[in-house]
Amino acid sequence: MRGEVLHYDQEQGFGFITGADGKRYSFAREDLRREMALARGAEVEFQPNGDRASNIFSVRARMTGPAESTTPGAATPPLPASAPPSPAHFGRSAETGTAESTGLWSYFQRGLTTNYVNFSGRARRKEFWGFCLFWTIGLVVIIGVGLSVDLSRGDVEGGGDVPIVMLGLIGLFFLLTFLPWVALIVRRLHDLGLTGWLAILCFLPYVGGLATLVFALIPSQFGENKWGPVPAGVRL
Incomplete structure (x- = not known):
C-alpha cells in the first residue's frame, strides 16, 4: 500500500x-x-x-525527458524545465484534495460516520464540545418527537401511562451514540498525551461527570506525541 x-x-x-x-x-x-x-x-x-x-x-518519482535526436550531428535540444509535481493527497481528504473542515457540525458529523469507532489519533477541545453540542440538540429533538407521539396516542393523559415511545427513542439514541462517545473521549485523552484507558473514569458513578469535564477543558499537548500530530486548527 x-x-x-x-x-x-x-x-x-x-x-x-x-x-x-x-x-x-x-x-x-x-x-x-x-x-x-x-x-x-x-x-x-x-x-x-x-x-x-x-x-x-x-518511493522515488522517475523524471523522464524528451527523446534525444537520432539525426547525426544534430544538436540535442535542451530539456524543458519540469513543472513542480502536484502534491499527493492521502486519507479522507484524498477525494477532494482539501483539508477536513474544523467546524462544529463537521466534527459531529464525522463522529457519527468516519470516526464512529475510531480509537486512534487525537481530538482537540473544539471537536469534543462540537460533538457534545449537537448530541444535546439531538437528544432534545428526540425527546420532543417521542413526547408528541405519546401525547397524540393518549399514552400520558392523566399521568397513568408510561411514555413508551419517548423512552424507546431515548434508549435507541443512547445506544447508537455510545461507541462514538467512548471513541471521542479516548481520542481526547490521546490529545492530552494520556492513555485512552483513563476513559473508564468518565463512566464511574459520582466522579464520571467531573472527570469528563476536566479532560474536556485541558488544552492540547504541545507538539506531536505517539498518537499523532497536533490536530488541525490548534494554535500553539
Whole structure:
C-alpha cells in the first residue's frame, strides 16, 4: 500500500504513516526495509498489519525527458524545465484534495460516520464540545418527537401511562451514540498525551461527570506525541 509519512523521529526510531485507505499506521525503525531518513510528506510503500506498517521503503518519482535526436550531428535540444509535481493527497481528504473542515457540525458529523469507532489519533477541545453540542440538540429533538407521539396516542393523559415511545427513542439514541462517545473521549485523552484507558473514569458513578469535564477543558499537548500530530486548527 502507498502512504505518506506524517512524522518520523530518527532518534527515537518511531513514526506515523497515513495510508491511501485513510487510516493512520505507526511504525518503528525495525519496520524499515533499510535504514533511511524519512521526512514529513515523503511517499512510501508499506505492508499494513493491523494498525502497524511494516516492510517500508521510499518511493522515488522517475523524471523522464524528451527523446534525444537520432539525426547525426544534430544538436540535442535542451530539456524543458519540469513543472513542480502536484502534491499527493492521502486519507479522507484524498477525494477532494482539501483539508477536513474544523467546524462544529463537521466534527459531529464525522463522529457519527468516519470516526464512529475510531480509537486512534487525537481530538482537540473544539471537536469534543462540537460533538457534545449537537448530541444535546439531538437528544432534545428526540425527546420532543417521542413526547408528541405519546401525547397524540393518549399514552400520558392523566399521568397513568408510561411514555413508551419517548423512552424507546431515548434508549435507541443512547445506544447508537455510545461507541462514538467512548471513541471521542479516548481520542481526547490521546490529545492530552494520556492513555485512552483513563476513559473508564468518565463512566464511574459520582466522579464520571467531573472527570469528563476536566479532560474536556485541558488544552492540547504541545507538539506531536505517539498518537499523532497536533490536530488541525490548534494554535500553539
